[in-house]
Amino acid sequence: MFDFFFQLHPVIQGLAKGLAVIMVIFPIAGACSMAERKVAAWIQDRPGPNRAIVPWVAWIPFFGKFLQRLGIFHVMADGGKMLFKEDSLPGHVNKFYFILAPIVAMIPALTTVTAVPFGAYFDSAGKVITLGLAPLDIGMLAVFAVSSLGVYSAILAGWASNSKYPFLGSVRASAQLISYELSMTLAVLPVFLWVNAPGLPGTMSFGRVVEFQSQPGFLGGMWFGFMMPLSAFIFLVALFAETNRQPFDTVESESDLVGSFHTEYGAFKWGLFFVAEYSHMIVGSGVFILLFGGGWNPLPWVSLATAVDWLGAILPFAHAPLFVGVLSIAIFLGKTLAMIFLFMWVRWTLPRFRYDQVMKIGWQKMLPLSIANLLFYAIAIAVIQK
Amino acid sequence: MANFLFYAFAFFTVATAAGVVASKNAVNAAMCLLLSLVGVAGLFVALNAYLLAFLLLLVYAGAIVALFLFIVMLLDMKETESRGFGKLSFAAIILAAGLLVTGLSTLVTRGHLDTGNPALTPALGTDIKLYSYQLFTTYLLPVQVMGFLLLIAMLGVIVLSKRWEGSDDVT
Numbered sequence: 073m074f075d076f077f078f079q080l081h082p083v084i085q086g087l088a089k090g091l092a093v094i095m096v097i098f099p100i101a102g103a104c105s106m107a108e109r110k111v112a113a114w115i116q117d118r119p120g121p122n123r124a125i126v127p128w129v130a131w132i133p134f135f136g137k138f139l140q141r142l143g144i145f146h147v148m149a150d151g152g153k154m155l156f157k158e159d160s161l162p163g164h165v166n167k168f169y170f171i172l173a174p175i176v177a178m179i180p181a182l183t184t185v186t187a188v189p190f191g192a193y194f195d196s197a198g199k200v201i202t203l204g205l206a207p208l209d210i211g212m213l214a215v216f217a218v219s220s221l222g223v224y225s226a227i228l229a230g231w232a233s234n235s236k237y238p239f240l241g242s243v244r245a246s247a248q249l250i251s252y253e254l255s256m257t258l259a260v261l262p263v264f265l266w267v268n269a270p271g272l273p274g275t276m277s278f279g280r281v282v283e284f285q286s287q288p289g290f291l292g293g294m295w296f297g298f299m300m301p302l303s304a305f306i307f308l309v310a311l312f313a314e315t316n317r318q319p320f321d322t323v324e325s326e327s328d329l330v331g332s333f334h335t336e337y338g339a340f341k342w343g344l345f346f347v348a349e350y351s352h353m354i355v356g357s358g359v360f361i362l363l364f365g366g367g368w369n370p371l372p373w374v375s376l377a378t379a380v381d382w383l384g385a386i387l388p389f390a391h392a393p394l395f396v397g398v399l400s401i402a403i404f405l406g407k408t409l410a411m412i413f414l415f416m417w418v419r420w421t422l423p424r425f426r427y428d429q430v431m432k433i434g435w436q437k438m439l440p441l442s443i444a445n446l447l448f449y450a451i452a453i454a455v456i457q458k
Numbered sequence: 459m460a461n462f463l464f465y466a467f468a469f470f471t472v473a474t475a476a477g478v479v480a481s482k483n484a485v486n487a488a489m490c491l492l493l494s495l496v497g498v499a500g501l502f503v504a505l506n507a508y509l510l511a512f513l514l515l516l517v518y519a520g521a522i523v524a525l526f527l528f529i530v531m532l533l534d535m536k537e538t539e540s541r542g543f544g545k546l547s548f549a550a551i552i553l554a555a556g557l558l559v560t561g562l563s564t565l566v567t568r569g570h571l572d573t574g575n576p577a578l579t580p581a582l583g584t585d586i587k588l589y590s591y592q593l594f595t596t597y598l599l600p601v602q603v604m605g606f607l608l609l610i611a612m613l614g615v616i617v618l619s620k621r622w623e624g625s626d627d628v629t
Binding site: 216 | 474476485492508509512513516519520521524527528531532585587588589590597
């Protein structure tokens with residue numbers, strides 16, 4: 073069925089795959105901005121955006137009204153506004169870096185996706201084949217390395233804006249990003265100590281991490297979120313800080329910094345920052361799910377293979393690679409979206425930290441905690457896997 | 459393809475490295491340094507040394523150049539006016555050129571690339587376990603020395619920047 077695709081030049085294949093993934097991430101990022109407003113409204117017990125509607129949809133008797141209350145047309149209204157608004161360029165900025173900064177924000181956010189696998193299927197021999205753009209052997213390092221380049225967008229935007237508040241925001245942003253990267257990296261190390269068991273070739277790939285969460289037995293089927301709760305917690309907190317989400321959004325705290333490094337931006341350039349932030353959130357949530365949430369396994373102690381076997385009793389086509397692939401992607405995306413809901417939930421629950429609190433938590437709480445965590449698991453894993 | 463990529467990345471690296479030296483604006487120089495590091499990472503990828511490539515990106519491009527840029531911006535350096543060449547610069551140029559010639563000639567006459575076991579080379583670069591095993595056995599001393607050096611630098615920074623008793627410390 074798809075033979076023609078595999079006859080294309082590898083570069084064209086890669087481009088097609090990349091475009092396909094971007095075409096999924098972009099709408100999700102847009103939908104997230106909508107969901108954010110709806111979740112906020114729900115948590116604060118108000119209707120939220122429910123006005124915008126396309127005229128000819130309003131003519132549909134019952135369904136049109138439903139869509140209007142759901143607020144999905146606000147996504148189009150927002151997008152349209154961002155595209156058609158005047159793209160102003162303030163006179164006092166460094167033009168080159170001012171225009172470069174939103175692009176630099178977007179590129180790492182979308183490039184990290186290449187290293188993140190998002191599904192799997194079984195070939196005829198029952199071997200697991202992961203679905204992803206680039207099945208890198210050092211997947212985790214690649215994600216860390218590329219996402220750490222995102223800091224330049226904040227630095228450049230703040231500096232090129234040539235005004236006080238954006239500059240303060242960018243100083244905060246870069247300090248925060250660099251500080252929390254440390255505990256984030258240390259928090260994932262126990263996971264990779266565990267999956268690099270003696271006798272296996274060394275790797276940092278996500279495929280191996282998920283494979284270790286889908287084995288039979290009590291320890292084998294356990295998601296790493298249960299096995300290493302402290303690691304998962306530190307990673308999650310650092311993820312909130314890395315994506316500049318509440319309660320760590322001192323970077324763009326309106327009350328003392330106007331609007332952070334994107335104060336001087338408007339229209340589409342601001343939109344790029346916005347989409348980059350959501351893409352970071354989506355990729356970060358995906359990585360969290362892969363590392364601590366079982367990847368594409370539907371439930372703890374129930375691996376994808378088991379689930380497919382169960383489904384096979386009902387559906388005749390359950391073992392077809394296409395079905396398994398789509399199922400695993402659906403499970404993975406579902407979990408990732410649940411994580412994004414968690415992001416929004418936290419945003420409307422916790423108050424913002426002060427900047428000195430952010431630094432104190434990062435260096436005096438999270439870092440020692442993650443080092444202690446690493447030491448504990450290093451010893452425990454050495455004893456268990458001996 | 460591999461050849462083309464090598465030439466592309468090599469040209470990119472050298473051109474941006476020249477940009478670091480030539481640009482008068484310190485921010486431009488730092489950005490050129492960043493691009494140059496990305497080019498070197500690309501060369502490492504072409505050599506199948508993915509681990510090195512991404513470590514380079516993570517440590518140098520992701521953190522160190524960011525700090526450079528940070529400091530350049532905080533100090534708000536004006537574009538440096540060119541001071542022309544003095545006697546000292548000429549001495550430095552001659553010294554640097556001499557060192558370069560000595561280094562290159564030593565490499566050409568006495569250097570030899572180990573082509574004995576090509577199967578081993580990519581294995582060390584790609585398999586993270588073998589790589590770390592080498593780090594903790596064969597190369598343990600250099601790693602320890604480097605770590606000690608960094609520790610000393612860190613202590614130095616703390617001593618220099620900490621406000622000692624008597625000064626009004628705001629926490």
